Amino acid sequence: xxxxxxxxxxxxxxxxxxxxxxxxxxxIRKGEILGLLGANGAGKTTVINMMLGLITPSExxxxxFGQDLASHRIxxxxxxxxxxxxxxxxxxxxVGQNLNVFGKLYRVPDLDRRIDEVLDLLEIGHxxxxxxxxxxxxxxxxxxxxxxxxxxxxxxxxxEPTASLDPDxxxxxxxxxxxxxxxxxxxxxxxxxxxxxxxEVCDRxxxxxxxxxxxxxxxxxxxxxxxxxxxxxxxxxxxxxxELETAKPID
Amino acid sequence: xxxxxxxxxxxxxxxxxxRTPVRLxxxxxxxxxxxxxxxxxxxxxxxxxxDAFPYEITFLIGAVILWDVLFRAQQGVAIFFLEDVWSRNxxxxxxxxxxxxxxLGSTYVVGLLRAGVxxxxxxxxxxxxxxxxxxxxxxxxxxxxxxxLVFGWxxxxxxxxxxxxxxxxxxxxxxxxxxxxxxxxxxxxxVDGLPPVMQAFxxxxxxxxxxxxxxxVLKDGTLPMRDLVLASGLNVVYLAAAGVLFVSVLKTAxxxxxxxxxxxx
Ligand SMILES: Nc1ncnc2c1ncn2[C@@H]1O[C@H](COP(=O)(O)OP(=O)(O)OP(=O)(O)O)[C@@H](O)[C@H]1O
Ligand SMILES: [Mg+2]
Numbered sequence: 223x224x225x226x227x228x229x230x231x232x233x234x235x236x237x238x239x240x241x242x243x244x245x246x247x248x249x250i251r252k253g254e255i256l257g258l259l260g261a262n263g264a265g266k267t268t269v270i271n272m273m274l275g276l277i278t279p280s281e282x283x284x285x286x287f288g289q290d291l292a293s294h295r296i297x298x299x300x301x302x303x304x305x306x307x308x309x310x311x312x313x314x315x316x317v318g319q320n321l322n323v324f325g326k327l328y329r330v331p332d333l334d335r336r337i338d339e340v341l342d343l344l345e346i347g348h349x350x351x352x353x354x355x356x357x358x359x360x361x362x363x364x365x366x367x368x369x370x371x372x373x374x375x376x377x378x379x380x381x382e383p384t385a386s387l388d389p390d391x392x393x394x395x396x397x398x399x400x401x402x403x404x405x406x407x408x409x410x411x412x413x414x415x416x417x418x419x420x421x422e423v424c425d426r427x428x429x430x431x432x433x434x435x436x437x438x439x440x441x442x443x444x445x446x447x448x449x450x451x452x453x454x455x456x457x458x459x460x461x462x463x464x465e466l467e468t469a470k471p472i473d
Numbered sequence: 474x475x476x477x478x479x480x481x482x483x484x485x486x487x488x489x490x491x492r493t494p495v496r497l498x499x500x501x502x503x504x505x506x507x508x509x510x511x512x513x514x515x516x517x518x519x520x521x522x523x524d525a526f527p528y529e530i531t532f533l534i535g536a537v538i539l540w541d542v543l544f545r546a547q548q549g550v551a552i553f554f555l556e557d558v559w560s561r562n563x564x565x566x567x568x569x570x571x572x573x574x575x576x577l578g579s580t581y582v583v584g585l586l587r588a589g590v591x592x593x594x595x596x597x598x599x600x601x602x603x604x605x606x607x608x609x610x611x612x613x614x615x616x617x618x619x620x621x622l623v624f625g626w627x628x629x630x631x632x633x634x635x636x637x638x639x640x641x642x643x644x645x646x647x648x649x650x651x652x653x654x655x656x657x658x659x660x661x662x663x664v665d666g667l668p669p670v671m672q673a674f675x676x677x678x679x680x681x682x683x684x685x686x687x688x689x690v691l692k693d694g695t696l697p698m699r700d701l702v703l704a705s706g707l708n709v710v711y712l713a714a715a716g717v718l719f720v721s722v723l724k725t726a727x728x729x730x731x732x733x734x735x736x737x738x
Contacts, residue, residue, distance in 0.1 A: 237730055263588075267733075268730075271564075271733050273729070274568040275567075275568065275727070276564060276567055276568055276727065276730075276732050276733055277727055277728075277730045277732075277733060278558075278727040278728050280726075296570045296571075296572055297570075299568065299569060299570040300570040304568060306564065307562065308561075308736045308737065309561055309562065309563075309564045309736060310560065310561040310562060311562060311565065312485065312489070312556075312557075312560040312562050313560055314488075314489055314492050314493050314560070315485070315488050315489065315492060316488075316492070319485075319488045319492075323481050323485040323488070324481075324565070324569070325480030326477060326478075326480065326484065327478060327481045327482070327566075327569045327570065327571060328569065328570065329477060329570075336550075342709070346687065353492075369565070405644050
């Protein structure tokens with residue numbers, strides 16, 4: 223593993239007097255898939271939105287591809303992409319039309335071929351001429367992912383990409399994500415409430431709780447650090463506020 | 474400004490209209506209703522007042538057509554934003570490599586297209602139904618249209634800025650904003666028909682000079698050049714002020730997380 227693609231230092235986000243993100247620092251190295259875990263409201267989506275320039279940090283610094291996000295937002299966004307449960311592609315347009323628009327926004331070369339490639343990768347090639355708004359929840363999640371992969375992003379932010387997928391499709395999505403990392407060397411930040419996802423996909427995991435980072439390490443390290451049987455047990459304990467009893471100091 | 478990006482954003486809009494032709498109804502229905510109402514009022518007044526009326530009464534029809542240019546341009550800008558809110562696509566656009574200038578440029582193009590479509594159709598219909606030829610405005614038509622387009626864009630940016638700031642509850646501003654100014658805009662009556670306080674407002678709006686100018690041209694075949702210059706000058710001020718407002722509201726939105734709140738609606 224080599225240079226860091228994303229570096230976040232002392233990130234703070236306050237909404238009024240509520241701190242949603244508190245002194246978060248971490249980095250992701252090239253080709254790494256980092257899982258961002260934590261209970262509802264832990265601040266995961268807020269961190270991701272700050273990386274996309276949708277929310278301005280109250281304090282701290284975000285550096286992507288060695289450049290400061292605040293001053294190089296557009297250049298950086300061109301080389302990254304995201305997929306989130308909180309967004310959809312316009313429901314009135316056909317699947318192919320939506321991908322065509324976003325492909326042009328990201329200036330994807332040889333766009334027609336690329337559209338077919340990403341649709342095939344997520345096994346929804348047959349939906350290209352369908353109206354996006356008529357897709358099932360799982361199909362539209364995969365369409366979102368297609369949009370996120372169009373420009374072969376060097377950094378991919380995935381906010382709960384497997385929410386609403388059945389186990390079979392969730393498995394296919396995990397495989398697709400890993401394939402993208404292998405073939406394109408993409409670096410990823412991945413949030414999920416599905417611990418199976420995280421164990422299978424992520425090289426390293428960060429646990430957030432009430433806006434702070436509690437612990438980071440490989441899934442196995444985290445499990446042994448908290449002296450639990452599985453990541454899921456760790457999650458439940460952290461979410462219920464029991465982390466402080468046995469957890470070692472955060473490194 | 475990047476033309477490729479603008480092209481892509483406008484393409485999305487064209488897809489929307491070709492995919493859902495029922496939207497064309499919205500584009501045509503209201504202007505058509507206005508044209509019929511004001512058109513037949515004109516016919517009625519022509520029949521009963523004859524020469525007693527100080528203007529060519531047909532100016533009412535010209536007013537409908539020119540007002541629609543302003544209104545459509547404003548709508549193009551304001552609905553552009555709302556369209557993404559409604560389809561939960563807002564964050565996809567704002568997290569894509571699209572600068573504020575690209576974004577605004579695309580809204581202008583959509584405003585221009587909307588205005589172009591309806592005013593062309595209204596122009597033809599008014600000729601067929603009421604023998605009113607908008608080309609009677611001669612070459613003045615060009616600066617008239619440009620000024621109304623620009624003012625419509627400025628109003629559209631102001632509406633959008635207010636919607637971003639106050640959230641979806643303020644959505645009706647997208648339709649209401651032009652009508653806030655309509656009473657002062659001298660569309661269907663001259664500025665000096667207004668009480669003095671309202672006249673002051675009127676004189677601060679670029680479009681009042683255009684509607685006054687239209688009546689002058691229909692009556693005398695010419696207009697005071699000063700009015701065109703004033704309208705254009707005011708327009709530059711409005712467009713710049715609206716741009717500053719839009720950019721500062723976007724900054725506030727990023728600080729307060731307003732864009733992501735829209736997505737959560
Ligand atoms: N725009 C905003 N204004 C005010 N508070 C906000 C805003 N966005 C997020 N918050 C608050 O910040 C906290 C963190 O929210 P965030 O969405 O980042 O959590 P999350 O970890 O993604 O949770 P989930 O697992 O439910 O998606 C929450 O308490 C939320 O209410
Ligand atoms: Mg979230």
